[in-house]
Amino acid sequence: MDKKYFFFDIDNTLGLSISSIIPADTAYCLRQLRRRGHFVSIATGRLQCDAQHFADRYSIPAVVSDGGNSLSLDGEILEMEGLPLEPCKALLRELDERRLPWAVVTDNTICRYTPYADYPCADPKNYMKTVVRPVAIDSLDAVYKITYARPADEQNEPDRQGLPHLTYLDHTYLVEPTDKGKGILNMLKRVGGRPEDAVVFGDGLNDISMFRKPFFSIAMGNAKAELKERADYITDDNDKGGILHACVKFGWI
The missing domain is CATH 3.40.50.1000 (HAD superfamily/HAD-like)
Known part of the structure; x- marks a missing residue:
């Protein structure tokens, strides 16, 4: 065989x-x-x-x-x-401007970090652990995944910066390779x-x-x-x- x-x-x-x-x-x-x-x-x-x-x-x-x-x-x-760094940073900055809560995976753990205390994470099928803490966008040196709240209004959709997007749990987008x-x-x-x-x-x-x-x-x-x-x-x-x-x-x- x-x-x-x-x-x-x-x-x-x-x-x-x-x-x-x-x-x-x-x-x-x-x-x-x-x-x-x-x-x-x-x-x-x-x-x-x-x-x-x-x-x-x-x-x-x-x-x-x-x-x-x-x-x-x-x-x-x-x-x-990781994902291409500069497009990730540009996306995160725009999400802040549009007040769309986001979280980012920056190391090889299942933790995602977010500065938003109200980041959506209620779905029990979500395997990532959400940690609320300050995240300095300009200081990021690696990004493996980004999740962010999908806007209710399509007019509020951010520029995706050429990054791959998938619909995900908790009415969020998942950005990953x-x-x-x-x-x-x-x-x-x-x-x-x-x-x-x-x-x-x-x-x-x-x-x-x-x-x-x-x-x-x-x-x-x-x-x-x-x-x-x-x-x-x-x-x-x-x-x-x-x-x-x-x-x-x-x-x-």
Whole structure:
């Protein structure tokens, strides 16, 4: 059997919703893929530390995280790059001017820092810890993520500064890197894998960048319609054995 290089999104692909729990049949499938000699990696928008915790829990050796901006292998960080700094600072300044509360992730922890005591953080699915403290925009030397309150009035939308935006919890925007495909290519170079041997699994709009040729792309049954349109194959929902079914169907296990 030819060796394949598998890259799995976490939330709603491997994991049940936004959590660290994966179905038993999925955990079994991951173990079998590794026993058959395949390469197994996460490909997620989550911050490196959070993705690494998930990977360690399920003995997944490789991690493409931060939406493609970070790589780690066997627990060692190989690359970790933040968002472009000056556009981030410009966005934060404008958010202040428009009185739109924001929070920023500036280090490799799940803490986000905000100067706004009323920053929205009520949704229990939000895995980030919100810390209220002063944040000096001009002194920032790294930004990994930004979240900010979506304006009620569309006329109050700020200039996005060319930064990728995703709708997020608590009626906020999430600004984070979204080129998982780039991160996968960089990981393949590190481990000597061929792009045509890569298999990617995903469900959301932030997975679109890895649904590209020559990767073989598999959309979960619960995936967004836009992703399914780009997929080479659509499997079952992630909580109905979708990953196991696809791997059995194509003879990978």
